Amino acid sequence: MVEHQLEHYLKTYFGFDTFKAGQQSIIESVLAGHNTLATLPTGSGKSITYQLPALLTTGITIVVSPLLSLMIDQVKVLKAKGIKRVATLTSLHNSHQKQRILNQLSNVQLLYCSPEMLQQSQVIDYLKQQHVNYFVIDEAHCLSQWGHEFRTDYLKLNAVHNELGQPTLLALSATATDDVQQDIVNHFNLPFEKIIYPIDRPNITLSVSHVETVEEKHRQLTKLLEKKRMPTMIYFSSRMKSESVCHMLQQQFPDRAIAFYHGGMESEDRLLIQQQFMYDQLDVICCTSAFGMGVDKANIRLVIHYHMPSDLESYIQEIGRAGRDGQPSLAFLLYQRGDETLPFHLIGQELPDDEMISAFLQSVDLSDKLTETQERFLVFQTEKNRYLSNDLFLTIRQVRDQRLAVKKDSIMGLLKWIHTDQCRRQELYKKFQEEVKNAEFDCCDQCGFNIENWELPDDGSFYIEVNWEKRLKELFNKR
Amino acid sequence: MSFSRWLLPRLKQIEGERTPRSVLHILRGKKSAQTFQDSRLFRLTAFYHVLPKLSVETFDQAINQLKKDGLIEEQDSLVVITEMGEQFCQDDWRFELNGMDYGAITRPFYIRLQLLIQSVSNLIHKQTQFFPITDNESVQASIKKLFNDYDPLAQNGDVLYDELNRLFRLLNENEANLMMLTISGSDQIGLSYQQLAEKWQTNPIMIELSVQSALHQWLRYISSNPDSFNLIKQLIPKQEENRLTESALVTKHMYNRGMSIDQIVEKRGLKPSTIEDHIVELAMKEYLFSIREFISLEDEKRIRHVLEEDTTKRLRKIKEQLDDQLSYFQIRLVIARLGQEKEAISNG
Ligand SMILES: [Zn+2]
Numbered sequence: 080m081v082e083h084q085l086e087h088y089l090k091t092y093f094g095f096d097t098f099k100a101g102q103q104s105i106i107e108s109v110l111a112g113h114n115t116l117a118t119l120p121t122g123s124g125k126s127i128t129y130q131l132p133a134l135l136t137t138g139i140t141i142v143v144s145p146l147l148s149l150m151i152d153q154v155k156v157l158k159a160k161g162i163k164r165v166a167t168l169t170s171l172h173n174s175h176q177k178q179r180i181l182n183q184l185s186n187v188q189l190l191y192c193s194p195e196m197l198q199q200s201q202v203i204d205y206l207k208q209q210h211v212n213y214f215v216i217d218e219a220h221c222l223s224q225w226g227h228e229f230r231t232d233y234l235k236l237n238a239v240h241n242e243l244g245q246p247t248l249l250a251l252s253a254t255a256t257d258d259v260q261q262d263i264v265n266h267f268n269l270p271f272e273k274i275i276y277p278i279d280r281p282n283i284t285l286s287v288s289h290v291e292t293v294e295e296k297h298r299q300l301t302k303l304l305e306k307k308r309m310p311t312m313i314y315f316s317s318r319m320k321s322e323s324v325c326h327m328l329q330q331q332f333p334d335r336a337i338a339f340y341h342g343g344m345e346s347e348d349r350l351l352i353q354q355q356f357m358y359d360q361l362d363v364i365c366c367t368s369a370f371g372m373g374v375d376k377a378n379i380r381l382v383i384h385y386h387m388p389s390d391l392e393s394y395i396q397e398i399g400r401a402g403r404d405g406q407p408s409l410a411f412l413l414y415q416r417g418d419e420t421l422p423f424h425l426i427g428q429e430l431p432d433d434e435m436i437s438a439f440l441q442s443v444d445l446s447d448k449l450t451e452t453q454e455r456f457l458v459f460q461t462e463k464n465r466y467l468s469n470d471l472f473l474t475i476r477q478v479r480d481q482r483l484a485v486k487k488d489s490i491m492g493l494l495k496w497i498h499t500d501q502c503r504r505q506e507l508y509k510k511f512q513e514e515v516k517n518a519e520f521d522c523c524d525q526c527g528f529n530i531e532n533w534e535l536p537d538d539g540s541f542y543i544e545v546n547w548e549k550r551l552k553e554l555f556n557k558r
Numbered sequence: 559m560s561f562s563r564w565l566l567p568r569l570k571q572i573e574g575e576r577t578p579r580s581v582l583h584i585l586r587g588k589k590s591a592q593t594f595q596d597s598r599l600f601r602l603t604a605f606y607h608v609l610p611k612l613s614v615e616t617f618d619q620a621i622n623q624l625k626k627d628g629l630i631e632e633q634d635s636l637v638v639i640t641e642m643g644e645q646f647c648q649d650d651w652r653f654e655l656n657g658m659d660y661g662a663i664t665r666p667f668y669i670r671l672q673l674l675i676q677s678v679s680n681l682i683h684k685q686t687q688f689f690p691i692t693d694n695e696s697v698q699a700s701i702k703k704l705f706n707d708y709d710p711l712a713q714n715g716d717v718l719y720d721e722l723n724r725l726f727r728l729l730n731e732n733e734a735n736l737m738m739l740t741i742s743g744s745d746q747i748g749l750s751y752q753q754l755a756e757k758w759q760t761n762p763i764m765i766e767l768s769v770q771s772a773l774h775q776w777l778r779y780i781s782s783n784p785d786s787f788n789l790i791k792q793l794i795p796k797q798e799e800n801r802l803t804e805s806a807l808v809t810k811h812m813y814n815r816g817m818s819i820d821q822i823v824e825k826r827g828l829k830p831s832t833i834e835d836h837i838v839e840l841a842m843k844e845y846l847f848s849i850r851e852f853i854s855l856e857d858e859k860r861i862r863h864v865l866e867e868d869t870t871k872r873l874r875k876i877k878e879q880l881d882d883q884l885s886y887f888q889i890r891l892v893i894a895r896l897g898q899e900k901e902a903i904s905n906g
Pocket of ligand 1: 501502503504505522523524525526
């Protein structure tokens with residue numbers, strides 16, 4: 080398709096005048112019918128690379144994603160833009176709703192699907208009756224056991240793809256190392272066009288601060304926020320901590336709008352907080368990783384990590400929310416010795432211990448003892464190795480240990496980065512791309528950046544009208 | 559004011575009669591005859607169903623706080639107000655709540671109103687894309703339908719502006735400002751109760767009660783002046799009670815506010831027998847309506863017994879069989895109840 084034609088459709092459907100870097104070459108590759116493996120950094124419009132091809136063709140495009148909330152957000156965005164022939168098929172639907180969606184498949188152009196839904200033969204039967212144009216795998220790094228989020232239910236996608244008659248594949252990820260890319264290609268055993276887009280962000284300054292105590296952590300946090308009012312995200316690994324630090328900051332900064340956000344809140348409250356942040360009504364949001372799915376806010380100036388995440392990939396994605404407008408922004412990580420215990424503890428909960436494995440194999444009822452990920456792991460490994468292995472216990476334990484080692488390596492990788500004395504920019508991105516661009520503003524604390532001297536122009540603050548009569552006039556545009 | 563202190567006068571009403579949890583059931587609007595009856599018996603109808611999402615933990619915390627402060631005690635698990643507690647029962651922050659009449663419809667009404675305002679405001683500011691403040695699809699559908707059915711809305715927002723202006727004027731300055739901050743428009747998203755509580759330096763439950771109170775005032779005003787609110791009245795969910803005759807409905811509202819038959823008779827200037835007719839109608843049509851205030855369980859059993867024996871249903875004869883100890887009104891109430899039970903069985 081001619082270039083200006085594609086841009087015409089981009090304008091019609093999404094209201095943008097031009098493509099962001101990387102988007103167009105992916106779309107062209109997909110439209111040409113090439114199986115495509117592509118990486119695009121968070122916030123650079125990954126979703127448009129399959130939404131546009133889906134809208135330009137008759138038939139159905141299937142998007143597999145493990146992130147329910149992300150799918151729901153995207154469908155909301157599309158519907159707000161007037162694009163209605165989209166649907167989701169997830170475990171959140173009851174059988175009645177599911178049937179209704181399946182009955183209307185011929186009216187759907189874009190179907191978002193969780194991987195487990197594609198394990199159901201009923202779903203596959205309905206999909207086989209449709210003409211499937213494109214088979215999109217979002218978060219494709221979940222296919223790789225070297226990836227930071229390996230998901231066993233992704234390993235059946237090859238079979239599904241074959242059943243559906245091998246439609247054109249698009250495997251997307253924000254970050255994929257060489258190992259991960261190779262795993263994806265091997266899984267489908269098909270030729271792929273690779274479009275790897277650099278994920279480094281030259282407008283983000285990187286800085287890490289080592290503290291001895293919690294009090295010092297809080298002091299540094301306060302000192303940083305004191306500098307000026309700006310759209311700020313603070314990441315926490317614990318819901319409780321996000322609330323308590325939020326309350327502390329509210330007391331210290333009574334004239335700022337500060338709120339917390341985590342997965343334990345009511346969905347209507349979550350919507351309000353998310354929208355307020357988008358509309359610049361909130362200065363600071365104290366959140367867990369539950370926040371930010373589908374949030375595309377351009378002017379976030381500061382992303383603080385109160386807790387470290389569990390791998391470099393998550394860290395890159397989370398700081399990637401800063402400075403999407405290209406303006407100078409800062410990623411600031413607070414590290415206190417021992418902070419890594421939390422992520423180590425969390426991976427322990429993701430995989431079964433020896434006792435769980437042997438109990439599971441002896442069909443002991445473990446229903447209330449296993450976490451969801453532990454159970455998924457055990458079910459999959461048992462099924463996969465049942466006829467291949469003489470000693471199922473040893474085999475599964477070996478796989479478990481291997482996964483555990485990968486996860487521990489991920490945490491160690493991030494720890495190593497926290498303790499590095501090299502340039503943080505080089506160290507953070509070199510695993511993911513061959514060449515790392517120079518910083519456009521300050522580079523990092525190892526290259527001479529000093530948080531004390533950090534300055535940003537003041538861009539004014541949001542004012543909320545409190546008088547009801549004036550506000551009512553504003554709402555209805557009466558002067 | 560803290561939630562626990564606000565609770566205290568409510569607990570005073572049930573002192574020595576009920577456990578603290580019975581007030582929780584009333585606030586949450588539990589649909590049981592017991593709770594319904596308690597609300598009326600202890601003059602707590604204003605608070606029925608005003609905090610449907612109140613958690614047991616939050617409620618128990620407030621009760622424990624009152625105990626710690628030495629304001630209440632529990633004796634045989636019944637609430638007792640201490641001497642010190644008595645001093646704090648006077649200050650009664652009732653708001654303008656009317657939960658028995660409006661508790662069940664307030665939330666659906668408000669979420670529709672909020673979505674309508676958000677939609678119209680965006681339309682006026684020529685914003686075609688926005689995120690609705692609720693994910694609830696049936697709410698979204700009802701507003702979409704309103705846009706289709708009601709032409710003036712699509713043309714401009716003047717009707718809505720005018721109706722809202724009059725509603726906000728009903729409230730005091732402070733209430734009006736609070737309510738306005740919960741509203742989302744084209745440029746600004748409403749605040750959550752948590753955030754309003756921070757702004758007003760109180761707690762989210764007290765904010766929720768203030769919002770409920772404002773909404774109940776609105777609902778009462780709209781119901782009594784429906785012709786002045788042609789647009790907003792369409793957002794009020796239809797209630798079961800529409801099956802009641804109009805006059806019985808007025809009696810019901812007065813009764814729910816705690817008035818006795820005699821008081822209603824005087825207030826409305828109607829005959830006592832007319833009001834009694836209304837009460838019988840309520841007993842017949844409203845499953846949750848309790849007749850215990852007018853007849854004891856013992857007497858009800860006696861009447862039921864006679865009715866089983868005598869199928870003629872002639873009131874006069876029944877009254878004679880009961881040695882003229884019970885009134886026609888009481889007998890009719892029991893018959894009405896029986897009729898309702900039969901209907902329930904045949905429908906079920
Ligand atoms: Zn550097």
